[in-house]
Amino acid sequence: MIASTCFHCGNDCGKTTISFDQKTFCCHGCKTVYDIFSSHNLSSYYDLQSAPGAIPKKIEGKYDYLDTPDIIERLTEFDNNHTQITTLYIPHIHCSSCIWILENLHKLESAITVSQVNFPKKTLRITYNKEHISLKKVVLLLNTIGYDPYISLDDYSIKTTKTNRNLIYKLGVAGFAFGNVMFLSFPEYFEVQEYWLEQYKHVFRWLMFIFSLPVVGYAAQDYFISAYKGLRARLLNIDVPIALGILVLFIRSTTEIIFDLGTGFFDSLTGLVFFLLLGKFFQQKTYSFLSFERDYKSYFPIAVTKVNTEKHNNQRSEKNIQVYDIKKGDRLLIRNEELIPVDAVLLEGCAQIDYSFVTGESESIHKTPGEKLFAGGRQVSGAIEIEALKSVTQSYLTQLWSNNVFTKNKSASFTNLTDTISKYFTITILCIALTATTFWLFYDSSQAIHVFTAVLIIACPCALALARPFALGNILRIFGKRKFYLKNADVIEQLAKANTIIFDKTGTITTSQKSTITYQGLPLSRQEEALLKNTLRASNHPLSRSLYKILSEHDIYILDEFDEHTGEGIEGKREQHTIKVGSSGFVRKKIDSDAMNTAVHISADDTYKGRYIFNNSYRKGISEVFKALSQIYSLSILSGDNSSEKKYLQKVLPKHTDLLFRQKPKDKLNYIDALQQRGKNVVMIGDGLNDAGALAQSDVGIAISENVNVFSPACDAILDASQFKNISNYFKISKSTMKIISSSFVFSFLYNIIGLYFAVTGQLSPLIAAILMPLSSISIIVYVTLLTNFLCRKLKVEQ
Amino acid sequence: MGVIYVLLTISIVVAILFFIGFIISVKNGQYDDMYTPSIRILFEDELVKERKNTPSKSTNSKQS
Structure with missing residues (x-):
């Protein structure tokens, strides 16, 4: 049979192909959607893109x-x-x-x-x-x-999401003024001694003055504010020399036109501000479909169904209540595929809880009435009733967010490379300016103030300030295309500084989807296997589904008898043959004591056959990634699980990898804190909500996610799980990028030396400034952009 | 030579008009989503084509 794919969703149809309207579909859901679209004349949906759809999931009462x-x-x-x-x-x-x-x-x-x-x-x-x-x-x-x-619960909180468009306005103002001032100052560049130019140049100059007012007063205000803040904190950040340069440019130009000394530098002034803002704009790449600030609210439902039982007549009534209104002792109904919002006790029904959002563990856990359930799990088989033990904010998981790590602003305590350099830069420039002025005071005192301002103008670190935003902004975009999404440009620099990398185990270095399954025991006959496959076909349990997929194809037939003992196993019967599949206790009346891994036991005709063991499967290329990283970084693995896989990990991973097991969310956070106390720069790579504290505490928290649209805890960067192999490349590129930026500083210093020559000798004319400033800025932008593109040419998207 | 004042005034007024246009478009959120409109503009053609191809169908559905 030719393998066919679903016309609607593009999935493999397998054996259960549905043909309709000369097209193939994988399920009735897809067929129905196609039917709806074609009956409403909307079938061009399929012309624009082939197989664009998703299988509709119908869940009764979900909404x-x-x-x-x-x-x-x-x-x-x-x-x-x-x-x-x-x-x-x-x-x-x-x-x-x-x-x-x-x-x-x-x-x-x-x-x-x-x-x-x-x-x-x-x-x-x-x-x-x-x-x-x-x-x-x-x-x-x-x-x-x-x-x-x-x-989700996130939608419930009142939104104050006013998009901040300030930068676009400022860029618009600066660009508008820059263009007009350029036009107006152009005639005087050539100093044509024409009659009309002499007569009208004052008009031109005052117009330029008017145009530059909003640039200095509005567009450049961030630089003044930041410089003022920096000075008050006794820091000479990069904005100090910039603000000084802008101020001096404006004051000198204004005095020049008032006393009719020259044209002033309005063109350079507006151009400078425009280029600087352009750099800021370029760096500000945001992935608006991703959120880096997610907490538990994004995953929790907005409402749950509360069950009220009238005492006198035992009548049950259901009511939807807001999640925040849940009180201790409330009886709640959790349907299939719904999330448990609070710590609770299971009252009725059979719970099969999937904690993959919390721990990254893909295997669901079975619970029986009376057992405690933690908030954050997802019920995956049928409806259950639970009794709340705590309110939402006091549950075990949600309490983690009251830790003060989450209120701390990481970027505030971080000094970036430009600010470090600008400290020395500013001091040097001030020294040069003072020396040159003192010299001119004795030599020709009328020129002294002229030289002083010229030095400050030409030394304005435009190129210096532009190198970083353009280099990092470009890398940010390239990483984004390669499915590694960063919160902001600072993260790249932090990545380059890192010397310790910590991995979570479950869900991070293991995949959450595919488990490798091995069989132990007596071999099954062909007939038994066929019966097993057909029995599994009827079950919806996740383990049954994955076991079903790996068994070889058999004919489909109808069972004479099928029984599902929820939480224990399944039983199938056909023509005097029976098969039992399920837990050890169910299949052979004996509890496995040495069970470290999840196992499904099989017995045929009441004789025990063996078991299928589900092992965590590690991501492809894990040992290569660790090997490459271990040469530069110290690595550790923090796992919340037991140490059953310790031996395997020791075999696969480089020798010096620290392996720690049974770590609670709080332990992970403290472990990182302890490393940071010893001066380490820690990168944490994790996935579940239980890593949220560690991700927030680390210098860079990277969340690995199988589906970046749906799930990732708060972090600094989100990595698509398919790109796991590339991790060491991302680190390498970050390091090289910082080197490129440092080398571009050399260029910008060269420009400054040329400019300073003109300034110190008192020859700085507006024309030279108008040429030198844009030239230095643009060449630096081209330099860093080309080099960063060159760096990333080898980085490929893993499929 | 007074013409230079007239020309200057006109050029600045035109420039400011464009600037105001820019501000208004930013304010209305035109720059918030710079991707979707670029795709949406291609759809209109598809729709027109569809109507031309199946004029009888659409009128039928309207009558019913």
Whole structure:
């Protein structure tokens, strides 16, 4: 049979191909979506991009809380008698087809008037008539076409997300003034002794003065503020010489035109500010679809179903309540695929809890009534009822966020390379200026003030200040294209400084999706294997699913009998043959005592056959990555698990790797703190919410994520899990980038020496300044951009 | 020679008009999402083409 892929979602159809309308589909969900689209004349969805869809996940009652008026009010940004506007985050938005179909929602549902996609943010803004359709129905419509919105507790907090457009305004003002001043100052560059120029040059000069006012007063204000702050903290940061340069340029130019001494340097002044702001703008690359500030709120649901039981007549009623309103003793209903928001005791039902968000462990854990459940787990089989033990903010996991690491501002305590250099730079420049002025005071005192200001103007470290933002901004973009997303440019410099790297184990160096499965015991006959496969087919348990996938293909037949003992195992029967699959206790009435790994036991016709062992599978290239890193960095692994894999890790990893097991979230944080006390620069690479404290404490916290759109704890950088192999390259490039920046400083000093020659000898004319300043800036920008591109040419995206 | 004042005034007024236009467009959020509109502009053509190809279908659905 030819392997066919689903026309809607592009997945492999396997054996259960559904043919419809001459197209193949992997499941009924995909077929239904296609049906909806084609019946509404929307099939160009599939023309724009092949197989753009997602399998719709239908979960009964998942969005019932959207009927609660209080929650609707929080989720909508505008609400009057007829119209409601809401913005939803939809992780699946990934191609032009998505934009097209979501902006044509009105064809599917006439009550929706406008729907607009913001692609970088992956959000959809929907305006709809609330008399004809409710918010819940809108969300359900999106759900049925495979665009499931992601609504979390984060959406509940009142948003003050006013996008900061200050920099664009300032850049606009500076660019506008720069262009106009250039025009106006152009005639005087050539000093043509023409009649009309003599007559009108005053008008031109005063116009330039007017244009430069908003530049100095508004566009450049950040530099003045930063310089003032720096001076007050007794720091000579890079903004001090810049602010001084701008100020001197402005004052000298103004005096020149007042006393008719010359044209002034307004062109250089506005150009300088424009270039500096351009550098800031370039460095400010943000990935608006990612959030680096996520805490538990982004994962927790906005509401849960509370079960009330009337005492006198035992009548049960369900009510949706806000997560923050959960009180101790509340009885809550958690449906399949829902998150447990508080620490609780399991009352009813069979819990199969997936803690992968918390620990990175992919295997779900089975719990029986009476056992304690920790907040953050996801229920994966059927509905359960729990009783809350604590409120949301006091739960074990969420308490971690009350640690003061999370309120500390990391970047504030960090002095970057330019600021370090600028300290010496500023002192040197002031010395040169004073020496030159003293010399001119004795030689020709009328020139002294002229020389003094000229030195400060020409020494204004434009090129110095531009090298770093352009080099780092460029690397930031290149890394972003290679699926390594950084919070800001400072992270690159921090990465280059690091000397210790700490890895989390589960989910970070192991994959969370594929487990390697090995079989131990008596071999199964072909017939038994066929029966096993068919039995597993009927089960939805995650272990059954993964075991099913690795077994070889067998004919599909219908079992005579099938029994699922939730939490224990499954039983299948056909033609006098029975098979039992499940836990040791279920299959052979004996509890495994030496079980370190997850295992599925098999017995056929009541004779014990053996077990399938699920091992954590490590990411590809792990030993190469560790080998490359161990040459420069000291490495450790902190794991929350038991030490069952210690031997294997010692074998695979370089000798000096520290391995620590059974580490609680708080222990990880303290371990890093202790290293930092000893003067180490620590990079933490982790994944789950339990690493959040360690990621925040470290100098650079890198979160590894299988799906960057959905999940990652607060951190400085997010790495797509497929790029794990590249980690050592990213570190290498960061180091080389800093070297490029340092070398570009040499260039900028050379320009300064040339400029200082003109300044000290008293020959600095506006024309020389107008040539030298942009020339130095642009050549530095070209230099760093070319070199950083060259550096990254070998960096490839791993598939 | 007074013409130079007229020309200067005109050039500055035009420049300021463009500047105001820029400020307004930033304020309206035109620069917040610089990617989606570039794709959206391509869709209009597709839609027109679709309507031309299937004029009977769309009128049918309207009547019903």
